[in-house]
Amino acid sequence: MSRATHAGTKQRAYDVKPLFAEPYFVTNIKDAITPKQVKLIKALKMHTNQVNQISDELYLFRRKEMRSISDAVHAALATFAKEVMGIEQALEVTQSWSLINPPGVGMHGHTHSNSLVSGSLYYTEMPDPPGNMIFERHNTYQQLELAVNDNRQNIYNAPRNAIVPKEGDLVLFSSKLQHYVEENGSAQNRHSIAFNSFVRGTIGSFRDVSELKL
Secondary structure (H helix, E strand, C coil), rough: CCCCCCCCCCCCCCCCCCCCCCCCCEEECCCHCCHHHHHHHHCEEEECCCCEEEEEEEHHHHHHHHHHHHHHHHHHHHHHHHHCCCCCCCCEEEEEEECCCCCCCCEEEEECCCCCEEECCCCCCCCCCCCCCEECCCCCCCCCCCCCCCCCCCCCCCEEEEECCCCCCEEEECCCCCEECCCCCCCCCCCEEEEEEEEECEEECCCCCCCCCC
């Protein structure tokens, strides 16, 4: 990565180290999903959500028929909370809903309000191509934009990164991250479930009068 800025300038060794990292988490829970559940989800009543389709049911994981999926999602959230976030509190799903991107349709850029960790579950077969989920570095107006050379992009400067989903994948990520879904370039519908989560338990300190029970 080292380059001289002026002719004759001495090139010196340097280190580039990560200061903070933004994780995303992927596990596959295909074994927790039954054909009966897939049929139920695909039969949900849908309506237009800007360009794609969203289910009328917005608490999908609370349905008794979804128990095995809900349990697998909460197990993944427990692992994320403990092993990735390093916290003692639990993460509990709040709202959950299904989505359909018909052929030629993507999903607009957005973040998730009133949520700490959000997720996408690809509960059934994916189209080909699958329609990648794209995460963007910024979700606010940038007064100064410096274009990064394609051959110089890395984890420190990349303006966006893509996740290529496959059937059964469960992806967890910070709700504050701006993300969108590429246009469905196939002739089949692209199905997924999205959800939000929030902490349950006690945060803060009783003695510091910052305690909050959730």
